[in-house]
Amino acid sequence: MRAEAPAPARAVKGRRWEALLWLGPSLALIAGVVFYPAVALVHASLGRYSITGVYQGSVGADNYVRLLQQPALSTVLTNTVVWVGAVVAVTVVVSLALAQLLNQPFPGRALVRWALIVPWAASLIMTSKLFVWIYDYYFGALNRLLTSAGVLARPVDWLGDDATVMGAMIAVGIFVSLPFTTYVVLAGLASIPGEVYEAARVDGASRWATYRRLTLPLLKPALLVAVVLNVIYVFNSFPIVWTLNDRNPGFAHDTMVTFMYKIAFKSALRDVGLAAALGVVNVLLILVAVLAYLRTVRWDDGEAAASGRA
Amino acid sequence: MKGVLAAVVLIAAFAVACDRGAGGGPGITVVIAEYSKDHTRGFWQALAEQYTKQGGPKVDLRIIDWNSIDQQVTTMIQNNQPPDVLNLNSFSSYARDGLLYPAEDVLSPNTREDFLEAFARGGQYQGKLYGLPILSSARAFFYNRDLFAKAGLEAPPKTWNDFVQHAKKLQALGGGVIGYAMPLGPEEAQAEWAIWMWNGGGDWKQADAWAINSDANVRTLTFLADLANRQRVTQVNPGKTNRTDGAFQLFKDGKVGMVIGFSPLAKQLDAEGKVKYGVAEMPTTLGKPTTLGVEDYLMAFKKKDNRDAVKKFLDLYYQPDNITKWITAEGFLPVTKSGLERMRSNAALAPYLDALPNARLAPTTDPAWDRVKLDVQQNIGAAVQPGGNPKGVLDQLQRNAVAAAGAR
Amino acid sequence: MRRAALTAAGWALACVVLAPYAVMLLTALKPDAELRTTPPRLLPVLWRPENFLDVLGDPDFASWLRVSLVVATASTAIVVLAAAPAAYYTARHRFPGRTAFLVVVLVTQMFSPTALVVGLYRQFFELDLVNTYAALILTNAAFNLAFAIWILRAFFASIPREIEEAAAVDGCGRAGALLRVVLPLSLPGLVTAVIFAFIAAWNEYIVALTLMTAPERKPLTVGITTYVTAYVQHWNHLFAASVLAIVPVVVLFALIERHLVGGLTAGSVK
Numbered sequence: 005m006r007a008e009a010p011a012p013a014r015a016v017k018g019r020r021w022e023a024l025l026w027l028g029p030s031l032a033l034i035a036g037v038v039f040y041p042a043v044a045l046v047h048a049s050l051g052r053y054s055i056t057g058v059y060q061g062s063v064g065a066d067n068y069v070r071l072l073q074q075p076a077l078s079t080v081l082t083n084t085v086v087w088v089g090a091v092v093a094v095t096v097v098v099s100l101a102l103a104q105l106l107n108q109p110f111p112g113r114a115l116v117r118w119a120l121i122v123p124w125a126a127s128l129i130m131t132s133k134l135f136v137w138i139y140d141y142y143f144g145a146l147n148r149l150l151t152s153a154g155v156l157a158r159p160v161d162w163l164g165d166d167a168t169v170m171g172a173m174i175a176v177g178i179f180v181s182l183p184f185t186t187y188v189v190l191a192g193l194a195s196i197p198g199e200v201y202e203a204a205r206v207d208g209a210s211r212w213a214t215y216r217r218l219t220l221p222l223l224k225p226a227l228l229v230a231v232v233l234n235v236i237y238v239f240n241s242f243p244i245v246w247t248l249n250d251r252n253p254g255f256a257h258d259t260m261v262t263f264m265y266k267i268a269f270k271s272a273l274r275d276v277g278l279a280a281a282l283g284v285v286n287v288l289l290i291l292v293a294v295l296a297y298l299r300t301v302r303w304d305d306g307e308a309a310a311s312g313r314a
Numbered sequence: 315m316k317g318v319l320a321a322v323v324l325i326a327a328f329a330v331a332c333d334r335g336a337g338g339g340p341g342i343t344v345v346i347a348e349y350s351k352d353h354t355r356g357f358w359q360a361l362a363e364q365y366t367k368q369g370g371p372k373v374d375l376r377i378i379d380w381n382s383i384d385q386q387v388t389t390m391i392q393n394n395q396p397p398d399v400l401n402l403n404s405f406s407s408y409a410r411d412g413l414l415y416p417a418e419d420v421l422s423p424n425t426r427e428d429f430l431e432a433f434a435r436g437g438q439y440q441g442k443l444y445g446l447p448i449l450s451s452a453r454a455f456f457y458n459r460d461l462f463a464k465a466g467l468e469a470p471p472k473t474w475n476d477f478v479q480h481a482k483k484l485q486a487l488g489g490g491v492i493g494y495a496m497p498l499g500p501e502e503a504q505a506e507w508a509i510w511m512w513n514g515g516g517d518w519k520q521a522d523a524w525a526i527n528s529d530a531n532v533r534t535l536t537f538l539a540d541l542a543n544r545q546r547v548t549q550v551n552p553g554k555t556n557r558t559d560g561a562f563q564l565f566k567d568g569k570v571g572m573v574i575g576f577s578p579l580a581k582q583l584d585a586e587g588k589v590k591y592g593v594a595e596m597p598t599t600l601g602k603p604t605t606l607g608v609e610d611y612l613m614a615f616k617k618k619d620n621r622d623a624v625k626k627f628l629d630l631y632y633q634p635d636n637i638t639k640w641i642t643a644e645g646f647l648p649v650t651k652s653g654l655e656r657m658r659s660n661a662a663l664a665p666y667l668d669a670l671p672n673a674r675l676a677p678t679t680d681p682a683w684d685r686v687k688l689d690v691q692q693n694i695g696a697a698v699q700p701g702g703n704p705k706g707v708l709d710q711l712q713r714n715a716v717a718a719a720g721a722r
Numbered sequence: 723m724r725r726a727a728l729t730a731a732g733w734a735l736a737c738v739v740l741a742p743y744a745v746m747l748l749t750a751l752k753p754d755a756e757l758r759t760t761p762p763r764l765l766p767v768l769w770r771p772e773n774f775l776d777v778l779g780d781p782d783f784a785s786w787l788r789v790s791l792v793v794a795t796a797s798t799a800i801v802v803l804a805a806a807p808a809a810y811y812t813a814r815h816r817f818p819g820r821t822a823f824l825v826v827v828l829v830t831q832m833f834s835p836t837a838l839v840v841g842l843y844r845q846f847f848e849l850d851l852v853n854t855y856a857a858l859i860l861t862n863a864a865f866n867l868a869f870a871i872w873i874l875r876a877f878f879a880s881i882p883r884e885i886e887e888a889a890a891v892d893g894c895g896r897a898g899a900l901l902r903v904v905l906p907l908s909l910p911g912l913v914t915a916v917i918f919a920f921i922a923a924w925n926e927y928i929v930a931l932t933l934m935t936a937p938e939r940k941p942l943t944v945g946i947t948t949y950v951t952a953y954v955q956h957w958n959h960l961f962a963a964s965v966l967a968i969v970p971v972v973v974l975f976a977l978i979e980r981h982l983v984g985g986l987t988a989g990s991v992k
Contacts (some may be wrong), residue, residue: 011987016601020817020818020819022811022817023811023815023817023819026807026808026810026811027807027808027811027812029803029804029808030804030827030871031823032804033804033860033863033864033867034801034826034827034830034864034865034867036860037842037845037860037861037864037865038830038838038864038865039835040841040845041833041838041839041840041841041842041844042833042838042841043841043846044838044840044841044844044845044871045833045837045838045840045841047864048392048840048841051962052819053392054407054411054907055390055407055681055685056388056391056407056408056413057387057389057391057392057409057686058391058392059392064941064976067724086879087354100975102735103743105728105731105732108728110725110728110732111725112729112732112733113732114979114980115735115736116732116733116735117381117979118972118975118976118979119735119736119739119740119768120735120736120739120741121917121971121972121979122739122743122781122968122972123739123742123743123966123976124921124971125921125924125971125975126743126925126964126967126968127924127925127927127942127943128925128927129925129927129943130746130946130960130961130964130967131742131946133960134561134668134742134743134745134746134964136962137745137749137957138742138745139548140551140762141551142490142549142563142564142567142569142760142762143563143567143759143762144762145745145757145762145764145958147762148761148762148764161550161551161554163554164550164551164554164555165551182739183739186875187914187917188914190910191873191877191911191913191914192876192912194910195880195910195911197879206968223874225879225880228876229724229869229872229873229876232828232872233831233868233869233872236828236831236832237831238834240788240832240834240836242834242836242928243927250500250552250556251499251500251501251555251556251559251560252499252554252695253498253499253500253503253553253691253692253693253694253695253696254501254692254696255919255943261834261836261884263835264834264837265385266692268385268388269384269385269388270384270500270688270868271688271689271690271692272685272686272688272689272692272714272718273685274685274688275932276388276392276840280835280837283833283834283836283837283838286734286832286834286837287829287833287837289830290821290832291829291862291881294832295825296842300955303615307522347952348948349951349953349954350953350954351949351951351954352950352952352954355937356888369825376935376936378935380946380951381947382931386931386932389840389843389932390843391840392840392844393840393843393844395846395847396745490760490761514944558953558955559955563758564760565757567758567759578953578954582954585754586754587755588755644953645953666836679836696770698746700932
């Protein structure tokens, strides 16, 4: 079936009221919970605050100007791009493979699926603290494992050495994002009807060709959800970077979100207004990134095709 | 399946509909930092109950861990809902913003006179006492007796030269032994730095002006950087090691010869019984060794009609029995003359109590200190990393301090 | 042969994924003195399963667990109840404002809770809802809405209209078609949304920290941080509590995960 023919005006109006009914609860939740704090954030970004938090009046766009003058901003921005890019890209690719694996029957599959839920089930803070433990130079299991196995000649200060911190954090980011993404893809795989594969097999297509030409395109809606949401969550992810980077002075390995927190509470700046400005900038950044992605991927066309499948 | 669904929806509805907020009605909000899971809540809960029983209003007691307390308090103040009584490690910014009662408004004269001189002075802003001392701690020099014996060292070092020699001999023991564990990571770098700085003859300020990059201080920081990078007698990446999960852990494991610690560390060492340690005075370049004293504060926020309630609460806490009971349980040191008397009999605390008269405090009375402290915490570690520039770091800190003093 | 390779790969995956948590479990079984030793030892010398009993017996722990269960369950229910109709409607119909709605929903996710927490606190304080279940439940529900709506929408959209219309014509009516045909077919999406919303609410930290200050209202994430403070550190208890906190989630998952293997049955479109 094709997309709907343009509807007469009266039907469209009726549609509007109907839409309100179905969308109502969601809109109410958003309006009730998120709207006011979002406005408060913007208001805070336009104000000046004492180090104690006392509001001292409006300063217009001054905080945004000062934000752009922060010497650490370019480093933090670069870190964030690397952080989000590496974690999301690797997670999605690996998740595709893992979902394929977990979609095939084999003995013990249920247990493996249950195992995969654990990194997701554990709170990010706990997993981060666990990895601080594991990455420790003197007491950590990783150094112990690698030096005993002969892979490393000497232990490495994973979290203290500037060369390895980012990689160590990205590894944890990927580790905790894999379960969620794999299950989204699995759910997507589960909705592909069996006949599709039947037909391909009858046609004599190779496994890889089937995957590339049939499965992947059919997974597009699921992948879309996975990528967009992962980008948002990883960008906003606070506990991993905060906990693993805790012992490093300066801002050399911070992402935009931890930089925001440090500006507000932990650095000499102690400036809640400036931090709020960064909070607003963060939202705009992801918004632009996500909208660009959605436009590139033409999300709307994809699903019109899917729902029109005969 | 349907039954489970129905139950779940019922729970949701119930939870949302029937739960009511804790606000409304007179009462005071008391925010205390969480020193330990085992003691803090227990003591303050009991105190709050005693207070209410004696006729005070209800107490909304909040115990908040040190990691989050700054964020939580700032949130409360940003929303115009400051607590009535707050326990924190700084106060002068709140005093400068006019948020606090001075001591004469909320403490009885007896209590005010009972404070130890140095601690009372450390709580003053523009001549008036706003930051009421709640407890204190003093740093001491810890050394591992077994490792000293193995390295043929008889006594803890008194001068810096001795110190370096000792550290080298300990490091030479091999087997992962570390001469001196130096925590200059962002957690409490200013404490470690302050002790070395003072014993090197420098200070935060000279007269009333910031002097962070004085010659003496540059010499001292260079000395520390050398310990790490030239003599190599410290643990790896000292600029990125914190005290509690870094330097202290290594000492507790028995792998460190010397570290600067305090009484809670001693308590933990005693409890574990793994390490034979000794406590001594700091090595110094001056005649007399100096150590760092730290006090935490209680402060009372000015709110409508809460003065009497707050006064009653504070007077209750400052009764010698109460205050001593809590400080002892947490393993800290007294801030009052009467408390000092009572705690003298505790032999384990002797080295710290003896150090108290020579203990110096950070310049907490200057509101700019709040920013300077954070600046030092965040940045001084870079100076002792390979390729670090001690003079450059101190110069930057000095510039920021002067700017903070001038600005709001 | 292929079976064997798959099985090996599967079990290897499970090992890699569980390895760090095995470290967590083993550390949870160590006594205080063994927590940090050099060279590091994986297995405890002195096994101390009492650490788990300490945590289970701690009345605080029971309270935190109760709060977490109520908040996570209730907010998940609300998310699904709000998201499903919205997702269905936007999947099936084009209407003015559809894109705007979906983007607005997504934008709410983009605000970092860390940035919003101040405003949230003030809002709930004005409504006298600080320290209530309602505040945390509604907040978690609102913050997890985007995922639920987007993934449910993808699922509803992938179900061909014909199936639904066929069922309606066959005598179910529109509502019946919805309940008896569409929902079951989109079960994998529903299950994913439920798991996601539950876990997100179960593990939420910063908002819970700010809104729930009374001890009897603290959820697990906030409560267990008390085992390790600046001055006293019981990492073994912290990890024991963390292991225990994972259990309810895994149980929930085990109960509903088979519905993840759903999908259109062959021949349903005839």
